[in-house]
Amino acid sequence: MDLGARLKGKHVLVTGASGGLGEHFARLSARCGATVTVAARRREKLEALVLDLRACGAAEAHAVELDVSDEASVEAAFAALKDGPPLDVVVNNAGIAGTGPSIDTQTAEFDRIIGTNLRGVWLMSVAAARQWRDAKHPGVILNIASIVGLRVIGGTAPYVVSKAGVVQMTEVLALEWARFGIRVNALAPGYIVTDINADFFATEPGLQMIRRIPMRRLGQPEDLDGPFLLLATDASAWMTGATIPVDGGHLVSAL
Numbered sequence: 001m002d003l004g005a006r007l008k009g010k011h012v013l014v015t016g017a018s019g020g021l022g023e024h025f026a027r028l029s030a031r032c033g034a035t036v037t038v039a040a041r042r043r044e045k046l047e048a049l050v051l052d053l054r055a056c057g058a059a060e061a062h063a064v065e066l067d068v069s070d071e072a073s074v075e076a077a078f079a080a081l082k083d084g085p086p087l088d089v090v091v092n093n094a095g096i097a098g099t100g101p102s103i104d105t106q107t108a109e110f111d112r113i114i115g116t117n118l119r120g121v122w123l124m125s126v127a128a129a130r131q132w133r134d135a136k137h138p139g140v141i142l143n144i145a146s147i148v149g150l151r152v153i154g155g156t157a158p159y160v161v162s163k164a165g166v167v168q169m170t171e172v173l174a175l176e177w178a179r180f181g182i183r184v185n186a187l188a189p190g191y192i193v194t195d196i197n198a199d200f201f202a203t204e205p206g207l208q209m210i211r212r213i214p215m216r217r218l219g220q221p222e223d224l225d226g227p228f229l230l231l232a233t234d235a236s237a238w239m240t241g242a243t244i245p246v247d248g249g250h251l252v253s254a255l
């Protein structure tokens with residue numbers, strides 16, 4: 001089964017596409033021949049990416065400046081998108097991390113992380129679902145959760161809580177929106193080096209963590225390609241509410 005071919009001609013929106021995994025998912029979708037809309041706050045990064053996406057096979061590529069934590073920004077983006085080809089897939093990838101003991105974490109920091117990682121997924125998902133329901137158009141939501149949404153680590157509690165919320169949101173929205181032909185699934189990646197964690201993996205605790213991964217290595221963005229294409233396409237037509245760990249076995253590491 002050629003999973004990539006199933007994305008050809010679909011319109012895929014990726015949030016947090018100005019770098020890291022989001023940029024990777026946008027490039028992958030473009031190589032499959034999808035129309036790709038990339039969204040994030042840094043417009044200049046997106047505009048450079050759009051040129052690349054057109055060059056590497058995207059049917060069309062567009063950039064939209066968007067802050068997923070800001071309701072007005074999300075509404076404006078979806079209002080603008082109404083004029084283009086209908087969306088088929090929304091990838092809720094935008095996310096931020098923060099480290100520190102919970103006891104010293106400021107409320108503003110908690111709000112910032114929850115606001116992006118949890119509220120952002122909610123705002124984007126509801127806006128997409130309303131458009132799909134009103135247009136009687138099927139849709140796919142693919143949330144990028146994390147293994148820490150399924151099993152905790154210390155020192156990054158707001159992030160852990162936000163990702164656990166994304167896992168539950170995936171299930172409850174799948175339950176409510178199956179009737180509209182909207183499927184909602186999630187990937188729960190293990191550790192993949194990007195800007196979000198590169199500093200950590202250069203430290204001794206980071207190196208120790210790599211030694212606890214059963215496959216003894218960090219993930220590469222390409223390790224997500226197969227699971228991404230599965231959940232983004234009708235290859236997963238009878239899947240909804242699922243969260244798939246992709247982690248080199250990290251979740252099953254020995255206690």
Ligand SMILES: NC(=O)c1ccc[n+]([C@@H]2O[C@H](COP(=O)([O-])OP(=O)(O)OC[C@H]3O[C@@H](n4cnc5c(N)ncnc54)[C@H](OP(=O)(O)O)[C@@H]3O)[C@@H](O)[C@H]2O)c1
Nearest residue numbers: 016018019020021040041042067068094095191192194196
């Ligand atoms: N890397 C990993 O090991 C790993 C593991 C599990 C899960 N994840 C998840 O995968 C996703 C991507 O992570 P990454 O490693 O690629 O991180 P990254 O390299 O730091 O990229 C994060 C992206 O999110 C965007 N973003 C942040 N806040 C935003 C906001 N309010 N509105 C719109 N866009 C926003 C950033 O763009 P702007 O600054 O331009 O807005 C950036 O493009 C995150 O949800 C993360 O939690 C990553």
